[in-house]
């Protein structure tokens with residue numbers, strides 16, 4: 001796994017107050033296997049990130065980018081599971097205590113792969129996810145990240161038992177070749193938004209801090225078999241572009 005790209009050097013720690021200005025941080029994760037020019041989700045998350053950064057003065061934010069498809073997070077191995085079980089037996093333990101629970105090289109390696117990703121998420125005020133629908137759900141590249149960051153107790157305050165992600169804003173930008181709206185024949189096949197909503201709320205992200213934008217019928221423009229859906233695909237994309245721009249412009253810097 002290679003390093004995260006820090007495209008904008010942080011001059012403030014996330015949330016740190018300096019002369020009345022609050023620095024904010026955006027963690028941007030893409031998971032499409034396609035390159036930018038072909039990927040609708042990448043284009044939309046790029047638009048969000050550009051708008052979000054454009055709102056802020058130079059250097060008054062921390063922007064981190066991770067391409068989960070080009071730079072996959074390694075799948076969890078037995079050491080991740082055994083360390084996680086041990087941590088669970090101790091109740092929610094502070095991350096700083098986990099190294100004292102590590103036994104053997106596999107667990108040490110697993111923790112070394114996991115901790116930076118957890119810290120990256122904890123440091124983000126806003127998390128931006130680019131998510132294509134693959135076989136009715138999220139890409140395996142994103143699922144590998146989810147499995148790894150979901151270390152027992154990592155997002156629970158050991159003192160209060162509260163989620164450490166209560167104030168984190170999560171923006172999910174979805175792209176899908178079909179249409180799964182309520183009332184359509186494939187409504188019941190939708191395990192992309194439904195899954196991510198369940199996952200993030202279970203992690204403690206508040207409903208009001210979870211935002212979904214979706215472009216549907218993304219292949220209608222270049223697939224002759226879907227020609228009759230072209231105008232639907234075009235209007236869905238236009239609406240998604242407006243939605244991400246508006247969201248990036250209005251998401252509060254303060255706590256939602």
Ligand SMILES: Cc1cc2nc3c(=O)[nH]c(=O)nc-3n(C[C@H](O)[C@H](O)[C@H](O)COP(=O)(O)O)c2cc1C
Pocket residue numbers: 032033034038039040041042131132133134135136137175176177178179218219
């Ligand atoms: C491996 C794979 C599986 C896919 N499975 C589905 C699917 O189950 N349902 C669907 O509506 N579209 C499916 N698609 C189409 C993609 O969701 C669509 O092309 C979307 O725009 C991909 O996101 P991207 O443009 O950001 O790469 C699939 C595409 C690929 C490559």
